Amino acid sequence: MTDRQIAVTGSTGRIGGRVARLLSARGRPLRLIVRDASRAPSLTSPAGPAHVMVASYDDGEAARRALTGVDVLFMVSGSESLDRVEQHRTFIDAAADAGVRHLVYTSFLGAAPDAVFTLARDHHVTEQYLRDAEQRTGMAWTALRDSLYADFLPGMVGDDGVLRGPAGDGRVAAVAQDDVADAAVVVLLSPQGHAGRTYDLTGPEALTLQEVAETVTRATGRPARYQPETLEEAFASRAHYGAPDWQVEAWVSTYTAIAAGELSTVSTAVEELTGHPARTLEQVLSTGRAR
Template sequence: MTTAKIAVTGSSGAVGGRVARLLAARLGSGDPPLRLLVRDASRAPSLTSPAGPAEVAVAPYDDGDAARRALAGVDVLFMVSGAEAPDRVDQHRTFLDAAADAGVRHVVYTSFLGAAPDAVFTLARDHHATEQHLAAARARTGMAWTALRDGLYADFLPAMVGDDGVLRGPAGEGRVAAVAQDDVADAAVAVLMPAARGPLDGTGEHAGRAYDLTGPEALTLHEVAETVARVTGRPARYQPETLEEAFASRAAYGAPDWQVAAWVSTYTAIAAGQLDTVSSAVEELTGHPARSLEQVLRRS
């Protein structure tokens, strides 16, 4: 069966790059070539499959005209959420409107666990707004959508430990069910391939669905630090902070207020119990159990 044309954004990044490589390995000689949408063509990975070399098109999220050109002929789109920015939701809306105008039939979007207008993690509110725009686009144009609501990335947790071996933040004794980026990519491909080989009329098995993608266990940051130390051999311990201490310890980076608030709210969302969901969606979609933090660390 011939696969409808698939495009992938963020292919120079961690998740998009994994998805692009997995798709290239799955496409056959009778399938259309994969298309990679990037902001900088020089950073696009060079991928070849039996379907031929991947196409590369430049399409910044905030450039609707470029996106419409880049998405011409695309049926199924994997959209990695844009870089953190004050206008990220506006960029997403511009890009999604361009996708609908170009005739894309199904968008698979990387959202965030607990996306809601009042989520403690401030950037999860951006994801909720984007999901709402996807739903509105569906009602207006028939473009189907699937949201992959990723938890915090387990691959990123070691980087939260400072050079002094301390993981600081106002997370209290809250827990986080962090997900492996490999599992997110596997789940994305498990949604994209049926979407591309099934009906493109919005009736596919994953259309209109939101999947919580998490690890197999919810850990406190004490347990995260202990796992990092035990597996990597580097010193690591968790030191809870107050809100005032958290903002003060991050002020030295010179980041804008909205970004510092986002960083701090990662921890307060853990404290509030909004990131401790343990979902079976990874295994249900991929057929394999979700990877633990220890497994991620041992593979890195």
């Protein structure tokens, strides 16, 4: 169906924005679901301008209005908060009520109830809710389990040039945001072939944080080095941000998940879905520098 109505959330962000631009470039009818219409990207394709609708994940009524007439929905996971799972449930229910036939959700690698990375537990609960919603309503789903974003790794290096955390010698196969967007578009354009599937989206290599720091230095020219921390040191070095305890725990558990080997998975899903190899960290950073 060339006229299938696709809706994209998070189009003001990095992943949703990429997905929206790619779909628009392909001439697909597009609806952008945003919290602030003034921040929505202006996208026009042969199918016409993208239609902007305002709704937040925690406003079921607005979401139902915004999603009525949508066939396929790209749902970027909500921003980190204590009630994120409840917001997800509200939005998923609204999507089903509005008649959405297939929901594609950005989950996280290793999503499980006992995941070391605390926020991966939220993604597990959301995935389970999608399964339950399918049983209740018939709305199909696909989960894209993204690894850490390679694009974000330089931001983990402090102003002093130190990448610090309790990751030990663990490895992470960070994924390029462009690869996630490319994979998402493939699923969104032919969702029926991906119903009920989960895809681990990773980079092509698993690196230690020492190797990450060396790559940052080589690709960006910015000196960086890795400094392992104990748990006590990790919590102490992040205390000055004044973040709530649950958020600091989430930050620290990113590193302990690496130490535990939970982010070392190297998947071929990016290439299988998109037809091109997953980008390496060095490719991501070198491309970003060129821009």
